[in-house]
Amino acid sequence: MEQRISLITLGVRDMAAQAAFYTALGWQAVDSPDGVTAFDLIGQTLGLYPLADLARDLGLPEDELGRGAMTLSYNVRAKDEVAPLLARAEAAGARILKPAHDVFWGGHIGYFADPEGHIWEVAHNPFAPLGPDGAFQWNGAA
Numbered sequence: 001m002e003q004r005i006s007l008i009t010l011g012v013r014d015m016a017a018q019a020a021f022y023t024a025l026g027w028q029a030v031d032s033p034d035g036v037t038a039f040d041l042i043g044q045t046l047g048l049y050p051l052a053d054l055a056r057d058l059g060l061p062e063d064e065l066g067r068g069a070m071t072l073s074y075n076v077r078a079k080d081e082v083a084p085l086l087a088r089a090e091a092a093g094a095r096i097l098k099p100a101h102d103v104f105w106g107g108h109i110g111y112f113a114d115p116e117g118h119i120w121e122v123a124h125n126p127f128a129p130l131g132p133d134g135a136f137q138w139n140g141a142a
Contacts, residue, residue: 011051024092079108
C-alpha cells in the first residue's frame with residue numbers, strides 16, 4: 001500500500017449548506033455524480049456525501065459513525081494567514097473552537113468546526129514549509 005490518502009469523505013446531513021460553506025471558503029466544486037459534491041485538492045479530493053447514504057453503504061446505523069477525535073488540517077505559508085482564514089471560515093458559518101495562537105513547538109494555529117461539526121485546524125508550521133504548489137511536506141521533506 002502506497003502512503004497516500006486519495007479521498008476524504010465527510011458524511012453530511014445538509015449537502016447544500018455544506019457545499020455552500022466550502023464554496024464560501026473559496027473552494028470550487030468539480031463535476032460529480034448526483035448525490036456527491038467533490039472539491040479537488042492538491043493530491044486528494046474532499047467529498048461531501050449524505051450521512052444516511054454513507055451509513056447505508058457501511059451497513060451501520062448513523063449513530064455508530066462517530067464524530068470528532070480527528071482534525072482536518074489546512075496549513076498556510078505564513079503565521080499572519082491563520083487569523084484571517086479563521087475569520088473567513090466564521091463568516092461562512094463555522095464556529096471558532098480556538099482562535100489563532102502560538103503553540104509550544106513554534107507554530108501558530110487555530111481551530112474551527114464547519115456547520116456540521118467537522119473540525120479543522122488552520123496552521124502555520126515554520127518547520128514544514130509548503131512546496132511551490134502548496135503541498136504540505138512533514139519537516140519540509142520532498
